[in-house]
Amino acid sequence: MIRVLIVEDSPVAQEFLTHIFASDPEIEVVGIAENGLEAIDLVNLKSPDVITMDIHMPIMDGFEATRKIMETIPTPIVIVSSSTRSKEVSSTFRAMEAGALAVILRPPGIGHPDYDAAYKELIRTVKTMSEIKVVRRFPERTRKQVLSRPVVPQTPEAIPDIQLAAIGASTGGPPVLQRILSGVPRDLTFPVLIVQHIAAGFVEGFREWLANTSSIPLHMASHGGYPLPGHGYIAPDGFHMEIAAGPRIALSDRPPENGLRPSVAALFRSVSQVLGPRAVGILLTGMGRDGVEELKIMKERGAITIAQDKESSVVHGMPGEAIKIDAATYVLPPEGIAEFLAGLSKRGKGGYL
16 A cells, blocks of 8 residues: 555645545555644654655745755655645745655546546656655755765867757656756856656646756747757657757657657657757656667667766656667766766867767
């Protein structure tokens, strides 16, 4: 049985979520907390396998509760949001900074045409996140003291001019992308294309949240657009994002790959075909194998490829699988990835190529 703690201040929402979880014989609701303070007490008392967390609650909100739980009794946390409005989403991603694993929109009421698909997605997310072995998150001040400067390899002398960096991420990706994009130079000499697996409806709020700390402007990708140096482009809901000749961005509603649309695989494959050695492929934290084989194809065609290291990954599935098949030229933490991209940009401007 998967033991679930519901953290939600609305009695109606509590009853609704309890009804959804009761429909699955593999899930048991072991407690309901009406605020973050109660949640901390119940985590100690009930030892749940996974927590569904509301954000806006009295006494202690979901962000603060997530931070304290991850610093003291680390437990997988899924943010169940009632809204995709920008203000709500901003708070949601603050909770992901603090250690929450995923965000999902609370299903609409029974009888709504989207109810069946939405409640199944909630069940699937809770089951999947319950399997993740989370680790204690140090308080921010302590974390900055204990983290040593990453050892970053020298950027290669004999490389072609880099025209694009392609990044794929899944579970745990948002805060990692935040650390990378806040560390690259403002005058980056190539564009960055990003596929982040995220629940439908949250990608625009994700872009806005990420843009608050990014060194470069971030845009939702549009079909046919030219990716500009020093800009980032995020794949929209429901579309594969690829690179076509030009290079131009191409959006496609072709069937999902690895069960996903957008998929990292589609982006990496197109980059390998169009740009060959003039690109960088980066695979970050996440479950599964999306983009793993395609990262190896990028490497075989001369691109620089990077996998996130195990120590900094929430889930080392995707990057770990890439390392196993020798798809990564380098294995680096987020700060090291940012520094390496900065080195490639500087080398491009410095006339070394």
